[in-house]
Amino acid sequence: MMPFAIDWSDVFSFQDYGALLALLSNSIIAGAVLGLVGGLVGVFVMQRDLAFAVHGISELSFAGAAAALLFGGSVVAGSLAGALVAAILIGLLGAKARDRNSIVGVLMPFGLGLGILFLSLYDGRSANSFGLLTGQIVSVSSPDLGWLIGISVIVLLGLLLMWNPLRFDSLDPESAAARGVPTRVVGLAFMVLLGLIVAVSVHIIGALLVMALLVTPAAAAMRVTAGPVAVPVLAALFGFVSAVGGILLALAGTLPVSPYITTISFLIYAVCWVIGRRQQRVRRL
Numbered sequence: 001m002m003p004f005a006i007d008w009s010d011v012f013s014f015q016d017y018g019a020l021l022a023l024l025s026n027s028i029i030a031g032a033v034l035g036l037v038g039g040l041v042g043v044f045v046m047q048r049d050l051a052f053a054v055h056g057i058s059e060l061s062f063a064g065a066a067a068a069l070l071f072g073g074s075v076v077a078g079s080l081a082g083a084l085v086a087a088i089l090i091g092l093l094g095a096k097a098r099d100r101n102s103i104v105g106v107l108m109p110f111g112l113g114l115g116i117l118f119l120s121l122y123d124g125r126s127a128n129s130f131g132l133l134t135g136q137i138v139s140v141s142s143p144d145l146g147w148l149i150g151i152s153v154i155v156l157l158g159l160l161l162m163w164n165p166l167r168f169d170s171l172d173p174e175s176a177a178a179r180g181v182p183t184r185v186v187g188l189a190f191m192v193l194l195g196l197i198v199a200v201s202v203h204i205i206g207a208l209l210v211m212a213l214l215v216t217p218a219a220a221a222m223r224v225t226a227g228p229v230a231v232p233v234l235a236a237l238f239g240f241v242s243a244v245g246g247i248l249l250a251l252a253g254t255l256p257v258s259p260y261i262t263t264i265s266f267l268i269y270a271v272c273w274v275i276g277r278r279q280q281r282v283r284r285l
Contacts, residue, residue, distance in 0.1 A: 024247075056107045067114075088191065
């Protein structure tokens with residue numbers, strides 16, 4: 001019996017790489033924007049303990065995209081509709097962590113089951129349906145790119161406008177409420193922004209692995225620093241490197257884009273984890 005061996009030509013092929021790079025420039029631009037904005041949003045996702053909610057929103061976004069695919073509508077619009085419904089429900093009904101986790105636990109299987117139902121009824125190309133789960137770099141057309149950049153800019157502007165009260169509410173909600181911060185409004189507004197960025201991230205990396213852009217970069221940044229400026233800057237940088245680096249590797253590969261993005265994101269986290277552990281040991285000495 002011959003030992004199993006990997007033929008790397010089946011994983012990477014840089015033939016005609018330059019032509020592919022120019023052909024898929026839309027995807028690279030979209031990945032760069034989503035990586036930067038997703039990293040910034042991820043800081044508050046971590047501070048507000050919403051990592052599980054991200055997964056729940058992505059499942060409803062997947063269901064909306066699958067419905068749009070089945071009925072011939074816009075996949076981006078379907079993703080947005082599903083994500084916003086989930087985000088608003090979680091924001092309104094899940095003020096406390098226990099309630100929020102229960103709601104997410106209900107929404108996740110419902111959204112995934114609904115999405116699978118829509119995909120099972122879809123008679124089009126299987127690559128389109130598979131791409132909703134794992135990402136698809138060739139799916140970003142010029143109109144879609146306009147949508148993605150526009151939504152990402154809205155999310156970024158929303159974050160900048162509410163940065164200080166959102167940060168205060170994320171780190172110390174009781175003190176924020178006592179100081180007059182409208183914590184419920186701030187929390188709901190952030191959930192809407194989170195729903196928007198989850199929806200457009202699903203379009204690039206897929207519903208199953210969206211946390212690689214919205215959780216892992218921020219978690220990695222928090223491993224090496226706690227500075228109020230350093231954390232968002234590093235999180236945005238890590239998100240950018242993960243998204244763009246993954247897409248650039250996927251151009252030369254035969255696999256979906258998501259394994260490359262998630263692998264780079266995980267490696268960044270692993271390095272930051274090691275650095276963080278060493279920093280803790282130095283402080284103890």
